[in-house]
Amino acid sequence: MTPRDAPVEETPHPTSGLNDVVHQKARLGILAVLAETERADFTYLKSMLDLTDGNLGRHIEVLAGSGLVHVEKGYAGKRPRTWVTITRAGRHALAEEMAAIRELLRRFEGNEPPTP
């Protein structure tokens, strides 16, 4: 056991590099799906990510507000349909999140459980 009681590291923990807008579970899911499909409709995202209408709508709004996705409303035949597309900034933010969690994972895997 190595109790720590005083700041000893100057560099912040890798989790400090995580961006809440992108890291949040539902939003990370939305961006990850869109990175694969380029654009997807509301119904597809809802089913892929197992989210309610309200929840998905709210998280898409946050992402759109940060310029990470673009929302288009249109029709498929007579049925209204909402399309969501990932923007360049969205791809960039997702890549940064993935780099941050890769770093976190590397640190986690490099740490053996402390010996007593």
Added chain:
Amino acid sequence: MTPRDAPVEETPHPTSGLNDVVHQKARLGILAVLAETERADFTYLKSMLDLTDGNLGRHIEVLAGSGLVHVEKGYAGKRPRTWVTITRAGRHALAEEMAAIRELLRRFEGNEPPTP
């Protein structure tokens, strides 16, 4: 571009495997630091994770409420000090989160950008 408009996959997206209690940025940081140090005091966590008193306290409460950390109040000389220890359940939950983000990363890295 591969637009998707209907559910085509039966298996949920890897982000569905993320547990909000552990995935949330500050709480993930707390657990990751504690996994390395076994236990840490409030001040150390605050400085490592760049959190305010209120924020750190709130997230520790959530983790303690789920049995993932254990909180002990004591003294170092005359100064009150709060120690936080990761529990077995906390180590397990962190390992599951790391497995989920490893899967997410593998999927992200395995996906080439879609060709037009």
